[in-house]
Amino acid sequence: MRGAALILAVVAVGATGAFAVDWQRAGDEAIDKLQAYVRVDTTNPPGNETPAADLLRDWLSREGIEVRLYDPMNDRKRQSLLARLPGRSGRSLVLMSHSDVVPAIKEEWHQPPFDGIVRNESLYGRGTLDTKGLGILQLMTLVLMRRAGVVPNDDVLLLIEPDEEEAGRGMKGMLEHYPDVFGKVRMVLNEGGNGTRGVLQPGQVIFFVQTAEKGAVWVKLTAHGRAGHASVPIEDNAVTTMSRALDRISRYETPLRPSQTVVSLFAALADESSFPNSFVMRHLDSSLVLGLFKSRLTERPLVNSLLRTTISLTGVHGGYKTNVIPAQVDATLDCRIVPGDSPDGLKAELTRVVGDTRVDIELTQTGTPNESPEDPELMKAVRQVTSRHHPGSIVAPLMSSGVTDSAYFRQRGDHAYGFNPFVLTEEEMATMHGIDEHVRLDDLRAAVRMYYEIVAQLEGVGE
Numbered sequence: 377m378r379g380a381a382l383i384l385a386v387v388a389v390g391a392t393g394a395f396a397v398d399w400q401r402a403g404d405e406a407i408d409k410l411q412a413y414v415r416v417d418t419t420n421p422p423g424n425e426t427p428a429a430d431l432l433r434d435w436l437s438r439e440g441i442e443v444r445l446y447d448p449m450n451d452r453k454r455q456s457l458l459a460r461l462p463g464r465s466g467r468s469l470v471l472m473s474h475s476d477v478v479p480a481i482k483e484e485w486h487q488p489p490f491d492g493i494v495r496n497e498s499l500y501g502r503g504t505l506d507t508k509g510l511g512i513l514q515l516m517t518l519v520l521m522r523r524a525g526v527v528p529n530d531d532v533l534l535l536i537e538p539d540e541e542e543a544g545r546g547m548k549g550m551l552e553h554y555p556d557v558f559g560k561v562r563m564v565l566n567e568g569g570n571g572t573r574g575v576l577q578p579g580q581v582i583f584f585v586q587t588a589e590k591g592a593v594w595v596k597l598t599a600h601g602r603a604g605h606a607s608v609p610i611e612d613n614a615v616t617t618m619s620r621a622l623d624r625i626s627r628y629e630t631p632l633r634p635s636q637t638v639v640s641l642f643a644a645l646a647d648e649s650s651f652p653n654s655f656v657m658r659h660l661d662s663s664l665v666l667g668l669f670k671s672r673l674t675e676r677p678l679v680n681s682l683l684r685t686t687i688s689l690t691g692v693h694g695g696y697k698t699n700v701i702p703a704q705v706d707a708t709l710d711c712r713i714v715p716g717d718s719p720d721g722l723k724a725e726l727t728r729v730v731g732d733t734r735v736d737i738e739l740t741q742t743g744t745p746n747e748s749p750e751d752p753e754l755m756k757a758v759r760q761v762t763s764r765h766h767p768g769s770i771v772a773p774l775m776s777s778g779v780t781d782s783a784y785f786r787q788r789g790d791h792a793y794g795f796n797p798f799v800l801t802e803e804e805m806a807t808m809h810g811i812d813e814h815v816r817l818d819d820l821r822a823a824v825r826m827y828y829e830i831v832a833q834l835e836g837v838g839e
């Protein structure tokens with residue numbers, strides 16, 4: 377029976393065409409395409425992403441894939457691209473990434489940032505990791521599915537956005553001006569999580585699937601007082617008022633409030649720790665555990681930042697002469713709020729903590745925290761595919777402290793997840809927005825296959 381079952385399986389697999397892919401060739405093609413994509417300089421500002429969208433459109437239409445450009449920012453130079461591989465369900469799986477990149481200072485790099493040069497078995501260039509590399513994995517997935525002639529369950533959409541790195545006006549405009557092009561969204565796969573090597577234990581591979589983002593809230597404090605000559609001290613001094621306010625804020629502790637994502641992140645990593653840490657990590661949803669182990673949980677700044685809304689004092693400005701008491705002193709705070717907290721709630725809390733009507737509190741940026749519930753089918757597909765390529769690796773959900781365009785979909789109620797199968801060390805991750813951004817060629821080749829296999833599994837084509 378085993379033999380017969382195997383033959384049936386081979387026939388079934390052959391019929392889907394999923395195994396007809398020549399992965400060596402697909403990898404070569406991904407490298408060529410990423411080189412060409414990197415060579416289109418989309419530094420934002422000013423962006424100028426349309427030539428990049430044109431390049432991708434040409435590749436897609438040559439494969440017979442339905443594709444068109446949109447104008448989400450009312451700027452012909454900054455268009456987005458949407459391609460569609462039709463499915464049967466009436467729903468859509470949106471694969472999205474952004475075409476703009478952050479600036480690169482050429483003199484600081486050891487390889488030119490916009491030449492797409494291959495050195496030391498790596499492809500160098502701004503955007504190779506953030507997120508032109510991901511865009512190529514997504515594009516190759518559509519292209520390979522199309523060539524194999526498979527029909528996915530859902531419409532598989534490829535969305536390439538401008539302006540993610542500045543203000544997200546591309547994604548915002550896309551949902552405002554063309555809200556219907558995505559149809560009924562089953563799931564969005566975007567940037568935000570990736571494979572990591574050695575971040576917890578040496579050599580250990582962890583794949584993070586981003587399910588939540590903290591909201592960045594910027595606050596400006598203004599303390600008012602009576603101006604005067606410093607030779608006659610007065611009680612109503614804006615400098616004194618501000619220093620008292622900042623002292624109160626810096627001693628204030630926000631409550632520990634781990635989001636659903638953080639609870640399951642810690643649970644997923646618990647096996648890697650020994651008792652009692654492992655016990656604590658498995659029970660972060662218990663207020664008793666949070667209370668008992670608070671100091672242990674919050675001693676490492678990164679872990680602390682996952683567990684609560686954070687407040688960093690980032691600047692104080694005031695005064696202009698040593699012998700003058702100024703009428704006003706300003707200060708700035710960078711706050712990152714967890715899902716469940718709101719910008720207005722934070723403002724009310726700061727007002728209470730400061731407790732002084734001479735200090736005005738103004739929000740200068742109000743990012744909204746956002747979270748999608750963990751998707752069992754996605755986690756299963758990621759787990760199965762990544763464990764074939766990296767036996768012994770772990771898959772865990774992630775809450776990031778920065779924002780991506782996933783926020784716009786999540787605000788609409790759609791489920792969005794950040795995942796890129798590149799496996800990066802801490803140093804490699806630091807090259808995003810840093811110097812010498814690059815992707816290792818073997819990593820890119822493996823990622824083309826993993827991305828395809830994950831989407832294929834979600835879409836019921838191939839295994």
Ligand SMILES: [Zn+2]
Nearest residue numbers: 478506541809
């Ligand atoms: Zn970025």
